[in-house]
Amino acid sequence: MTSNIIRAVCPHDCPDTCALHVTVTDGVATEVRGDPDHPTTAGVLCTKVSRYTERTYHKDRLLYPQKRIGKKGEGKFERISWDEALDAIASRLKIVAAKNPLAVLPYSYAGTMGLVQGDSMSQRFFHQIGASFLDRTICATAGGAGYKYTLGARIGTDLEQTQNAQLIIIWGGNPIASNLHFWMRVQEAKRKGAKLIAIDPYRSLTAEKCHQHIALLPGTDAALALGIMHVLIREGFLDHDYIAQYTLGFNQLSQRVQEWPPEKVAQVCGISSEEVIALARAYGECAQRGEASMIRMNYGVQRVHGGGMAVRNIACLPALVGAWKHPAGGVQLSLSDTFPKDMDALQRPDLFPEGQIQRTINMSTIGDDLLRASSTNFGPKIEAIIVYNSNPVAVAPESGVVAKGFAREDLFTVVLEHFQTDTADYADILLPATTQLEHTDVHSAYGHLYMMANNPAIKPLGEAKPNTEIFRLLAQRMGFDDPCFTESDDQIAAKAFKRTDPRAIHFDWSSLKKTGWTKLCVPDAPFAQGGFATQSGKCEFYSQQMLADGLDPLPTYIPPYESVTSNPVQAAKYPLAMISPPARNFLNSSFVNVQSLRDTEGEPHLDIHPVDAAQRQIVSGDKVRIHNDRGSFVALARVTDKARQGLVVGLSIWWKKIASDHKNANEVTSQRLTDMGGGPTFYDVLVQVEKL
Numbered sequence: 023m024t025s026n027i028i029r030a031v032c033p034h035d036c037p038d039t040c041a042l043h044v045t046v047t048d049g050v051a052t053e054v055r056g057d058p059d060h061p062t063t064a065g066v067l068c069t070k071v072s073r074y075t076e077r078t079y080h081k082d083r084l085l086y087p088q089k090r091i092g093k094k095g096e097g098k099f100e101r102i103s104w105d106e107a108l109d110a111i112a113s114r115l116k117i118v119a120a121k122n123p124l125a126v127l128p129y130s131y132a133g134t135m136g137l138v139q140g141d142s143m144s145q146r147f148f149h150q151i152g153a154s155f156l157d158r159t160i161c162a163t164a165g166g167a168g169y170k171y172t173l174g175a176r177i178g179t180d181l182e183q184t185q186n187a188q189l190i191i192i193w194g195g196n197p198i199a200s201n202l203h204f205w206m207r208v209q210e211a212k213r214k215g216a217k218l219i220a221i222d223p224y225r226s227l228t229a230e231k232c233h234q235h236i237a238l239l240p241g242t243d244a245a246l247a248l249g250i251m252h253v254l255i256r257e258g259f260l261d262h263d264y265i266a267q268y269t270l271g272f273n274q275l276s277q278r279v280q281e282w283p284p285e286k287v288a289q290v291c292g293i294s295s296e297e298v299i300a301l302a303r304a305y306g307e308c309a310q311r312g313e314a315s316m317i318r319m320n321y322g323v324q325r326v327h328g329g330g331m332a333v334r335n336i337a338c339l340p341a342l343v344g345a346w347k348h349p350a351g352g353v354q355l356s357l358s359d360t361f362p363k364d365m366d367a368l369q370r371p372d373l374f375p376e377g378q379i380q381r382t383i384n385m386s387t388i389g390d391d392l393l394r395a396s397s398t399n400f401g402p403k404i405e406a407i408i409v410y411n412s413n414p415v416a417v418a419p420e421s422g423v424v425a426k427g428f429a430r431e432d433l434f435t436v437v438l439e440h441f442q443t444d445t446a447d448y449a450d451i452l453l454p455a456t457t458q459l460e461h462t463d464v465h466s467a468y469g470h471l472y473m474m475a476n477n478p479a480i481k482p483l484g485e486a487k488p489n490t491e492i493f494r495l496l497a498q499r500m501g502f503d504d505p506c507f508t509e510s511d512d513q514i515a516a517k518a519f520k521r522t523d524p525r526a527i528h529f530d531w532s533s534l535k536k537t538g539w540t541k542l543c544v545p546d547a548p549f550a551q552g553g554f555a556t557q558s559g560k561c562e563f564y565s566q567q568m569l570a571d572g573l574d575p576l577p578t579y580i581p582p583y584e585s586v587t588s589n590p591v592q593a594a595k596y597p598l599a600m601i602s603p604p605a606r607n608f609l610n611s612s613f614v615n616v617q618s619l620r621d622t623e624g625e626p627h628l629d630i631h632p633v634d635a636a637q638r639q640i641v642s643g644d645k646v647r648i649h650n651d652r653g654s655f656v657a658l659a660r661v662t663d664k665a666r667q668g669l670v671v672g673l674s675i676w677w678k679k680i681a682s683d684h685k686n687a688n689e690v691t692s693q694r695l696t697d698m699g700g701g702p703t704f705y706d707v708l709v710q711v712e713k714l
């Protein structure tokens with residue numbers, strides 16, 4: 023028996039990007055553990071990924087190529103050879119592309135965050151075809167846009183400093199479920215006396231464990247931030263030196279926030295004015311004591327109409343009180359722009375045919391877009407869609423429309439997957455992809471600052487192939503002869519980061535493979551002395567760029583599309599706001615089919631406040647139907663004041679096919695987009711709930 027340990031990386035869309043040690047015994051991966059030496063992983067994994075071998079060796083893994091023999095969506099397939107599959111795909115893509123290459127659309131997201139399996143060979147392939155671009159908005163672009171207008175880039179407080187903060191505001195995030203290794207450090211800070219405040223409409227696992235929980239109405243965070251700024255300015259909790267040296271537009275901001283006294287803010291947010299004032303004072307006083315206040319902002323705040331503006335307003339706060347001066351102070355939404363990734367080398371946008379028209383499809387409106395006919399506005403109808411690293415039929419908004427789009431008989435659909443997901447059921451050709459234990463990759467992260475190497479631990483199962491290899495073989499059949507289409511995964515990984523950038527000057531793929539991880543060279547407090555990545559180099563309270571982009575240049579409040587106050591007509595029929603944030607034991611729709619994890623989550627459920635439940639004669643355990651004009655789904659009611667009155671919460675994202683009604687929360691979400699960044703509005707939804 024030979025046993026050894028392979029250095030790997032968790033591939034999932036999670037800020038923690040853990041360093042893994044995979045134990046391999048006689049060619050079989052027997053255990054996946056957290057690397058004890060990696061500073062953020064610290065030897066700990068979440069339950070999901072500590073079960074990674076259960077997912078990898080799952081009896082339902084796709085192990086060979088298949089073609090559809092039933093109706094679209096029915097999920098009936100028959101085994102074929104790789105040659106037959108690749109020939110069928112290449113010949114169809116050639117026909118579609120010969121008419122108009124823009125009729126081909128790649129659809130992918132973050133099934134793996136690896137730069138090789140996620141973002142390299144596949145993109146080269148679609149660039150060479152001249153296919154439509156996909157705007158990958160489904161998660162974070164609204165917040166990213168608001169953050170960038172204000173601070174210039176997705177750079178912020180290093181969460182490795184968390185234990186040194188004295189005030190930690192967890193704003194629109196549930197780190198116990200979705201940022202575990204940050205939460206471990208929050209616990210350390212708490213033991214050292216830090217105060218924890220959660221801002222969340224729902225008493226999440228995390229909110230429950232904070233000293234204070236501010237349960238505002240969904241989509242009203244921008245107003246709360248304006249109220250905090252009002253109090254900070256009115257009561258003089260300001261760092262005048264920092265403001266004078268490193269910010270732009272303070273006078274205009276002061277005028278603007280006059281319009282947002284705590285009483286008005288309280289009304290908009292559905293909380294008390296005392297809560298607004300106390301929060302602002304806690305924030306201001308922390309800075310006055312010379313202590314570090316950290317805001318961990320997360321994506322929960324930005325899945326609503328005014329989501330980009332909400333992130334922008336919150337991002338203004340640290341500069342007002344000078345919180346950036348402390349390494350543990352400031353705000354963090356994401357650190358992803360700290361990594362000098364070489365996207366041009368990975369993706370080769372130069373391969374796009376010169377002079378050809380370009381088109382971009384927003385992945386958050388894939389339902390409508392699949393159903394659109396050719397037109398001068400839209401360009402050609404989408405005729406071929408190649409899906410990898412994503413499960414749009416379960417995760418994209420307004421799922422009924424998405425499923426209808428994928429059911430189009432004239433649409434050619436290829437899906438690269440580990441499992442027969444809801445999306446795979448619609449494939450014409452279904453291809454088996456390798457998991458992280460079976461392929462090579464290199465990773466950046468968005469919650470820490472390490473470059474990471476993933477070494478394959480085992481041989482591909484069955485006939486599964488890495489995404490890169492599948493696109494290499496397809497490129498051959500398409501006749502693409504650029505040398506980049508024959509590069510190996512190691513050659514691609516070696517190009518991932520720009521060594522000309524001082525942050526990654528020490529990046530060397532062959533040594534990274536051996537050590538597993540290495541931290542970027544960056545200072546501890548990114549904006550202690552300004553240096554924002556905006557055009558002015560300052561934190562922009564006033565943004566000329568926003569004005570140029572047709573937005574309010576100053577912080578403001580944009581109400582939800584669907585709320586009791588912003589849309590009373592709709593609210594008369596559908597009076598309850600619904601949010602569907604991640605369930606702890608799933609990772610988006612991944613892991614839903616891992617039995618031990620699903621057993622922990624039980625069945626799809628809906629948390630509803632006792633008053634709202636009583637009005638509908640609903641008790642815990644009742645089967646309820648959640649519906650609006652877009653659709654409906656069924657869940658088991660859990661009557662609890664964790665959901666504030668007027669709000670229902672359906673933790674997600676369930677596979678539709680395993681639900682009794684073959685539906686999930688995305689039946690009722692809408693395809694409307696955010697104020698900036700073209701993001702989805704998953705948490706901007708009104709519904710009615712009835713007992714079945």
Ligand SMILES: Nc1nc2c(c(=O)[nH]1)N[C@H]1C(S)=C(S)[C@@H](COP(=O)(O)OP(=O)(O)OC[C@H]3O[C@@H](n4cnc5c(=O)[nH]c(N)nc54)[C@H](O)[C@@H]3O)O[C@H]1N2
Pocket residue numbers: 035036037161193194195196197199200201221222223224226239240241242243320321322323324326601603604605606607608609610611674675705
């Ligand atoms: N276990 C697990 N971990 C995950 C994921 C998963 O599915 N499962 N998904 C991963 C992905 S893709 C992402 S993007 C991240 C997401 O990471 P987070 O953004 O931290 O997502 P959540 O943990 O759901 O936290 C969102 C919180 O925002 C709250 N919320 C909803 N609407 C509002 C609002 O209008 N205002 C405020 N203040 N709060 C609101 C929700 O109640 C929820 O508790 O997590 C990643 N990690």
Ligand SMILES: Nc1nc2c(c(=O)[nH]1)N[C@H]1C(S)=C(S)[C@@H](COP(=O)(O)OP(=O)(O)OC[C@H]3O[C@@H](n4cnc5c(=O)[nH]c(N)nc54)[C@H](O)[C@@H]3O)O[C@H]1N2
Pocket residue numbers: 035131132133134139160161162410411412413414417418438439440441443455456457458489602603604609610611612674675687688691704
């Ligand atoms: N209602 C509601 N909907 C939401 C959200 C919500 O909070 N509420 N959250 C949204 C967010 S934040 C996000 S990020 C999206 C997530 O949406 P997706 O990125 O689509 O995430 P998953 O559902 O996990 O699907 C990823 C798929 O990729 C596959 N995969 C993993 N690795 C590989 C690989 O190496 N090769 C191939 N070919 N396939 C692979 C997995 O098996 C899985 O089926 O969902 C969004 N949808």
Ligand code: SF4
Pocket residue numbers: 032033034036037038039040067068069070071072202203609
């Ligand atoms: S999902 Fe997140 S917490 Fe779990 S192992 Fe992966 S990176 Fe770590």
Ligand SMILES: [Mo]
Pocket residue numbers: 035160161162
């Ligand atoms: Mo996400």
